[in-house]
Amino acid sequence: MHEISVGINNILKDITIDFISEEAMYLARKYGYAPYMVERYLRMLGYEEALKLIESFENFRKRIAILCNYLRYDCDKLSKKLENMNFVLKNIQWCNYCLYIETAPSSPSIGSTHEYLKGYYYVYRDQASLIPPLILNPEKNSITLDMCAAPGGKAAHIMLLMEDTGLLIANDISRRRSISLLSHFIRMGFKSYIVINENAIELVKKFGKEKFDYVLLDAPCSAEGGIMFDPSRKTKTSIEVLAKLVEREIKLLHTALQLVKRGGRVVYTTCSIAPEENEYVVTKVLEHYDGIEVEEPRLNYWSNGFTKFLNITFDYRVSKCIRIWPHRHFMEGYFICSLVKT
Template identity: 30%
Template structure:
């Protein structure tokens, strides 16, 4: 028998920065007393942490909202004290991360089946069971009491009674909530670490069962916060000293030469240093992209799919804001994000363009760029710890379509690179179809391009230096506690 879930000691405060999304689900004025189909009643009650979490989870399920965007919107509206915001954040991400496991247990406790419940009731049960099973410092009575009160406010007596009964049954049967024996590796990892079974099967085939389990386990760990100093203003060491003097727990990255990991720093986008452009918030693995591109002062660089602009800014900083960085994206609102980044950081060399990357060959002359970055659209399976809803929103058949888009962009932009120039292809996924296989297909079709060793001068000794020498880096989420990422550097010979 697999052991029962082990509770975490306390909720973590995940620090994502993002924009808004659609508002909370509307609530009916009508109270249909004896019907579970009753819509939530309109209330004017200040949101608690659990109210906020439920609004996010319901928005994710009903409207397909992105969890990080919806969470930031709801937290801004609720104006919760910091501990309550931290609890709401942990409940949201933890419930989404552990959905597979939670639903397996709830199926034993909900007589009529989860599928027959309204989305908000299903989300309420999921988040409540998550707290009972995984948050040790949250008392059982507090979880049950608030869940019942929320059910009364949003529904009717029948729903609140059902919620009360299910949760009290879960408490009584907690020792019996275990996973069955005799499962295959894919079935066990899928249930124990709560990932879609089709995805687990793919990763077992690509990496083996042990590595797959490590990846899935890492995807359920809270992400840490990493920042990168604005190189035009100060070096990493100076920013480290500044942060420590300000009371932050900050350490240099074990992966990126420019990265700093900040623990217990809260939302780093709310500090004066961020607002005045002293640093950018960026995952450590993502920071390696500009390092691999190695742009030089005065160059002309194309960033094909640039939003939200973190890599664009890093490139411009490494060029000391000389030359030109063309930052392109498909959507006007994403162009604004890039413009805002450049303005905050004081970068004048960044020029933005709204354009489908597959049409860029009609915008620029052939062989007009010294460097090209294609941070390609991808499945995003390397960032599941930050966006856990990704794993539930994708289907296996989506991967082939994504890979086809990646190839079409490579075909469209490679002719814009000068002979002797460098193209860096990167993704935030660990899917080989989108990574190593994508680059191999391109090189087979274009013998005038070859792998080029990724320069690693100044990199930490713990960084993947041997991989870099081959021209490709594949970073797994379990290796450094960062996002999963893929980077390939190829050079045009003629």
């Protein structure tokens, strides 16, 4: 492994799209997008499917998801209690202790029931957030790091998978956001954790190398996969801002791979559908490492990563990474990649 040196100018040279088609300009004006984003969709998916993606953002049916705290309460009993309050719940096929709300009553809200306040479940705005901890799959009594943990949904799921044993270090640079994380952990009755507030890129200086069995990196990103929740994302991220995000994501993943033990697993995830933040980032980091394997996903319900975009050929192994598309999978757009240090 060599130290990573990245620069905004080099990244911009790689990711800048040199030509915006008339089709992209038309769709960008019609739906209110930055033109480069629509051109990217056209080149990734072709016109017909790109249009389906854009329309899925416009007409997305939001499905609030529930993570049952099975360490504290029986999930079948929880489901019956919520159904008695007129919540209509559906099972999630790839997570047997997870549900989504088909319809909800006007009152109470899902975040104000006695069961919620007692810590029997966690509420997510979408099912996709449940997937990265399932891919991480931490064992009992392990030492696990969540590098960018607030507001705490994925960290709470990790705690369940570890059965509240071992130790979870839940880090977030924001003290304000960490208050939410801590309140959820207290509400749900977890004990095997420490919450810290550090710049995640600097964590090697705090802990040293190869200290963790598992590392989750839910990287701060453009959130382009969540346009249905925040339409400002259609224009918020200029190509220059995107390059800065990519630079930080590369540094964060480099740090994660230094922190994990040999034989340990790093899961890199973003709520972005941009290849620049996903396959590009993983490829750039893999260039600097020997002995890193990209794992086949434990769950195979979703799409694969791209191996080429624009004039860039990515590391062939990123085809094993997971892509979640709103128009294909009816969830928020996500990217998930599992890496093992051999």
